[in-house]
Amino acid sequence: MLDDVLLTASRVRTGEVKALDVAKQALARIDERNGELNAFLTVAREEVLEQARGVDAKRERGEPLGILAGVPIALKDALCMRNTRTTAGSKMLAQWVSPYDATVVARLRQADALLPGKTNMDEFAMGSSNENSAYGPVRNPIDPSRTPGGSSGGSAAAVASGMTPAALGSDTGGSIRQPAAFTGTVGVKPTYGRVSRFGLVAFASSLDQVGPFATTVRGAARVLSVISGHDERDMSSLWAKVDDFEAACENRVRGLRIGVPEEYFAKGLDPEVEANVRAAIRRLESEGCTVVNVRLPHTRHAVATYYVLATAEASSNLARFDGVRYGLRVAPDRDAAGSNVDKSPLRAMYGATRDAGFGTEVKRRILLGTYVLSAGHFDAFYLKAQKVRTLIRRDFDEAFAGPEGVDAIVCPTAPTPAFKLGAKTEDPLSMYLEDVYTLPASLAGLPAMSVPCTPTREGLPVGLQIIAPTLRETSMFAIAAAWESARPSASGQA
Ligand code: GLN
Secondary structure (H helix, E strand, O other): OOOOHHHHHHHHHHOOOOHHHHHHHHHHHHHHHHHHHOOEEEEOHHHHHHHHHHHHHHHHOOOOOOOOOOOEEEEEOOEOOOOEEOOOOOHHHOOOEEOOOOHHHHHHHHOOOEOOEEEOOOHHHOOOOOOOOOOOOOOEOOEOOEOOOOOOHHHHHHHHOOOOOEEEEEEOOOOOHHHHHHHOOEEEEOOOOOEOOOOEOOOOOOOOEEEEEEOOHHHHHHHHHHHEOOOOOOOOOOOOOOOOHHHHOOOOOOOOEEEEEHHHOOOOOOHHHHHHHHHHHHHHHHOOOEEEEEOOHHHHHHHHHHHHHHHHHHHHHHHHOOOOOOOOOOOOOHHHHHHOOOOOHHHHHHHHHHHHHOOHHHHHHHHHHHHHHOOOOOHHHHHHHHHHHHHHHHHHHHHHOOOOOOOEEEEEOOOOOOOEOOOOOOOHHHHHHOOOOOHHHHHHOOOEEEEEOOOOOOOOOOEEEEEOOOOOHHHHHHHHHHHHHHOOOOOOOO
């Protein structure tokens, strides 16, 4: 039951199982696996049992149930949930209790979903391995010596280990898609503006999007349909109509044109990942898709562009953690205050708080971001990166445009399968290069998802990434669902 959103919802709806039993099953699974995996940072035990009783009571009264009735959904700890601790993976917010629900959380509640708690993540969503969490790394349920990816590693691990059939994450440059690829789950980053960011702890506001993880494409589609839609509390929220993503999973793919960009099959791509992704593309071709080679020539600038823009935005967003407004406050020790340049006790407090509250990667990014925005460097870095962002977006526009244009782009999600914990922690650049295939869609604001491809011979998951034009999640879901049902099964049978 905990392995599928649709199945759980329909069993609760028919009364075949009680929501309370589903909640207990999720808690039991969390108790069983969380010690090893470290996927959950906060388990909302009493709350989830209470919610489940509420759903059961609603059913007994004969009231209509929401489409996620009784479905446990884990929340990345960057999402605010009323009266619950929201740490964003940082010591800075270790004790911070959110007084309100993020819009996506409120929508899940309205759909009668169950919320068992908050999942581990890289601090402020900065990372690709979950090793930047102040609360320890998450282990990959498929192979606990490996990372589940990041930054939404806890959400991915919760779903992959059967703690919950779905979870929410956030994706700024790949943080839903890459962990989905590493854990063999489905992960969706919607079009920028499709889902409200209200109540999401901000990292880089022009890139951040909330999206679902699930065990199946249809499960992810259903969760996305619940959390999508305009929100007046997010000024970048779109007015677009919410398409029926679940129905789109039934759409035929015959005749769809799928683009394969050579830039995504470059040096550094693991040969087994390449072979399995190419085999999936051939399979889609045999399902009736037309495969077209496309060029996305500015792809090679995506990593540099992203790490200028995202750090710039982060340096501004994280200025709010000053020891006054939110979370941690550290009193400077006397010596430090005395040696402070301007000896201002307020500045000394800011410094002591930010020094103690932020981890190394977050500090590195604030420094980088402040540098690229500073007078004298702004034009050379920030402004330049904005221009390159436009070029990256235009590459996609061209690939999607006109009668020769493609309906979607299909490529690997990440260049390698899940790597060993500790393998890249000493080398930030090699960690940044993990994002090479997820960053371009983020910079262009496009919807993109990762769906499990055939695993490696060693049994490690591989992700197939599908990128669609703005607000065309429907084509993306159709292709993902077609691949999901055509995919050779784990036993090797077609
Ligand atoms: N790995 C990327 C980074 O470290 C993306 C993170 C994200 O999408 N939140 O910035």
